Amino acid sequence: MEEKQVTRQTGNGERISFWSYFTGQGMANSFLTGMLTTYLLMNGIALAQVAFAMVAVKLWDAMSDTFFGVLFDKIHFKSGRSLPWLRVAMVMVPVMTIIVFNIPGFLTPEAKLLWFALSYVLWDTVYTISDVPIYNLVTLMTSDTTERNSILSIARMAALVGTFVTSMVATFMVSEAGGFTFGTAAIVLAILMFLLMSPVSFVAKERVHTTTQSASYTLRQMWQYVRSNKYLQRYYLYYIIAGITWTNSAVDLFVSYYFFGSALVSTLTMVAMAIPMALLAPLMGMILKHVDKFRLFFWSAAALALTTFFVYLGGTHSLWVYLALVALRSIPQGVVLTLNLTFTPDVVEYGKFSSGIDARGIAFAIQSFSGKLISLAQPLGLFVLGLFAWQPIQASSFADLQKMAITQSTTALNGLWLVAELLPAIGAAVALIPLLFYHLNDHDVQLMASANAGTITADQARAQLSRKY
Template sequence: MTDKQTTFPEKASYWSYFTGQGMAMSFLTGMLTTYLLLSGIAATQIAFAMVAVKLWDAFSDTLFGIIFDRVHFKGGQSLPWLRLAMVLVPLLTVVVFHIPQSLNPAGKLVWFALSYILWDTAYTISDVPIYNLVTLMTTATTERNGILAVARMAAMVGTFLTSMGATFMVSEQVGFSFGTTATLLAVVMLLLMLPVSFVVKERVPNQDATTSYSLRQMWQYVKANKYLQRYYLYYIIAGITATNAAVDLFVSYYFFGSALVSTLTLLATSIPIAILSPLMGVILKRVDKFRLFFWSAVAFAATALLVYLGGTSSLPRYLTLVAIRAIPQGIVLTLNLTFTPDIVEYGRFTTGIDARGIAFAIQSFAGKLISLAQPLGLFILGLFAWEPLQANSFAALQHLAVHQSGQALNGLWIVAQLVPAIGAGIALIPLLGYHLHDRDVQLMAEANAGKISRDTAQKQLARL
């Protein structure tokens, strides 16, 4: 079986999609809490609204997983959905950030909740098919790993560009509104997400595409796929406790004097990631993916605690500690969503059910569930008497000269640094039971594709 089944234009368009999608997600996760806090809404009210929105996620992601497995459009399994998503995601990003300021706080919360529910639904439609698409592009696990590793890097490029650009535009030096910034970025998102729908080919036949299975069988699939459970338990714990993204701009503004300091933090984080990510494909040919991921996650938890303990003494020390933390963090972020195709192969090999839509829907759900980090951060911040603010940019906030108490600033630092460090440590526990390694996945993929018999694969598998 050849290691290269895709063309470079296909891969480039796949990576471009991730860049645009990464822009959308990073703008929502990085800017939404700040935007709402500057809209005159109390932190606890925002937190309750965000939790309510996630109740919809518990239904919509599972529903779409079922739909994705059972509804098959002409033109492919993933591509028709992506053509719909490439329009909806940028459009609804604009809608979320155009809350009419004439509304009272209750009206603003309603606008936010409804528009965010629609955005979440559109993002699910964009997320499940794009990760499934790589399994339809190639059967070679080494090629999949390489494509997905670069895709994660492309998403981080989108995150970097968005965080830098959006922070600059809404900072006190420029003063663009969040709505204007969202509109400009949405145009770029659309252009980046467009090519994959017309360039990529679904060349791997989905042998079980017409299989019908009951809800009971779906539940049995999830129950039987122990690695699906263990990996995404780790992912959810680590993600929900990553409360720093909700308050990074305020950390920069109140601790270091300017919202633009967050761009320096982003640079300190991104440089190690930019160095490591292009090498990941070569590294993974020599090192087992999960072992590299696990020990990087351990190192990240340890270095995150160091940032909390020593980061406030000076800006240079803070940036240095952030850069050290970024080395293991970069490996974790590059690899964290490359495990679902492995888990899909394991699920199909052990259960005989190709419920990839369910597996990728759980990935999408987990990816959006971790946005509960925002309300969690706000809940904790609310315990420290955070003063509500009303301004459409940091330029307006600087003009108002609103100060926060020492208690509130202490809570801000805890939310930004200590909570993520503790969460990263706790999240390691379920990974101790994860034993799905590259060699085993390749054997199962070949058996699932009919290249070798199941018995042949079973004899060569490690103890799982």
């Protein structure tokens, strides 16, 4: 009996370049999400104005991501499906990161806000171009879902490495100890982003060809596809709720500075988070061979909600208690962050299997849109913090902030802690509700993928599914 060999369709160089890309992309995303709010607030722009501008940018996202998803499915370059887009992204993402964080100091507050809004729109646009094709690329590199899960889970860890490096390096650079401006830090990190994101465009191979035409659907069919793909809806409803309420990153540097005496404390927080994640990462591939991916994800998401509430209750009286609780939370958080975007290929396979429409560009555009939509956590955090009489700040770095000795009221600090821990805990708990109705499992997704690739018939796949979909 002939057996399909699919465990290693990709080469070592391809996988390494794929993970390298995620490291660079993770640096870009984490630098923006982790530093942008602090950077803007230290430019003297009012909380409400910053929050309003961020929301306005996301309205553009509602159009640009969908538009690019359609373009991605309609435009087929001779040199490949995903790779040509990635060659554009590897240059434009670093360039736009530099522009966002180099607002000229001589501008008025209104002009600064306009510079930010326009540059942020452009950054979001090029980030979409970087995000949709890279996730689709894994479906073109290999048709085996186990290999995809392995590649994507390690890619998520690579993105976390980029996040960790960025948080550590950038925090030190702009802290009272480093004294760098945010603009200088952006230039240094942008160079690293380019070097890390470039190799995949020249090393990866698009070897998987689907059996149906991926660009043969109308806008009405596209909408019907989204409506009919219930698992895409349910998973990304969880993802959006949990992400939008994760307001911690918007205020993390201020939490470190005002509660624990130095912005550098956030680097200790990153270490406390990174150690359990680093211990977990090498075991993930082995764990997924024995445990269904979604089941592991669900219970980790539940544990994340609970441990975040523990961090809130632990308070700010002891740095070491705070770090210990953060380390405890990082165990389920590491699982969630490793697996959270590995479900899009699954819902793509389900969508094609159930509807016959290969609208992967739309599915990955929804993923990209959701990933950027959750940055509404920043304006949400600012809106809530604004209810607690936060005092505006004008400083280029935490070194300047320390010299000026700007303090905040007890009311403002209480609001800061609520935004940092209580709101994320509540959001993580509420987000579990749609996951209760997500039923795809690894066994069934592999059958769907095999049918979609033409190695078995749809009837053969349906006969072996664990449930009726």
